Amino acid sequence: MVKALITGAFLPVFCLTLNGQVQAQSGNSSMGLSKDSLRNQIVRATINRINTKHYSPRPLDNTFSADIWNAFLKELDPYHNIFLLEDIEELEKYKHSIDEDLKAGSTDAFNNIFALYSTRRQETADLVRSITGKPIS
Numbered sequence: 001m002v003k004a005l006i007t008g009a010f011l012p013v014f015c016l017t018l019n020g021q022v023q024a025q026s027g028n029s030s031m032g033l034s035k036d037s038l039r040n041q042i043v044r045a046t047i048n049r050i051n052t053k054h055y056s057p058r059p060l061d062n063t064f065s066a067d068i069w070n071a072f073l074k075e076l077d078p079y080h081n082i083f084l085l086e087d088i089e090e091l092e093k094y095k096h097s098i099d100e101d102l103k104a105g106s107t108d109a110f111n112n113i114f115a116l117y118s119t120r121r122q123e124t125a126d127l128v129r130s131i132t133g134k135p136i137s
Contacts, residue, residue, distance in 0.1 A: 040105030047102050065098040072113060082120045091116070 033041070051057050058064055073091070077083050083091070094101075094109040101109050 039107065042105075043102060043107060044105040047105075060099040060103060062096040062099065065094075065096050065100075068098050069095045072110065076113070076117045082117060082124060084120070087116055087120065 047060065051060070069091075073083070073088070091113055094113065098109050101107070
């Protein structure tokens with residue numbers, strides 16, 4: 001259980017952090033790589049390292065994808081008050097594809113889920129502000 005939580009919470013956060021770091025360094029083209037190419041190489045190298053060096057690696061399969069998807073959504077919206085039902089239905093498309101994305105070096109699923117989360121958080125803040133007439137601090 002603890003291992004699943006650590007894996008489930010770590011990997012999406014790592015990918016989002018990596019995305020921010022690559023974006024921050026995207027002006028540095030000394031390696032001759034685009035930011036997407038660099039990010040893809042880093043993700044693939046990290047997944048390869050986990051598969052070859054981790055003391056108890058898990059296969060990157062649909063079960064892994066579903067565990068990561070569930071843990072990421074639970075981490076973002078633990079009380080189920082941010083995402084709408086239609087959002088969860090839309091995000092289901094990532095539930096069994098995260099493993100393929102990671103193998104390809106892609107963080108698109110995490111980026112898209114987090115972008116929708118950010119939108120819903122802003123909508124929630126705007127709604128509260130309109131009801132209370134005061135900014136949320």
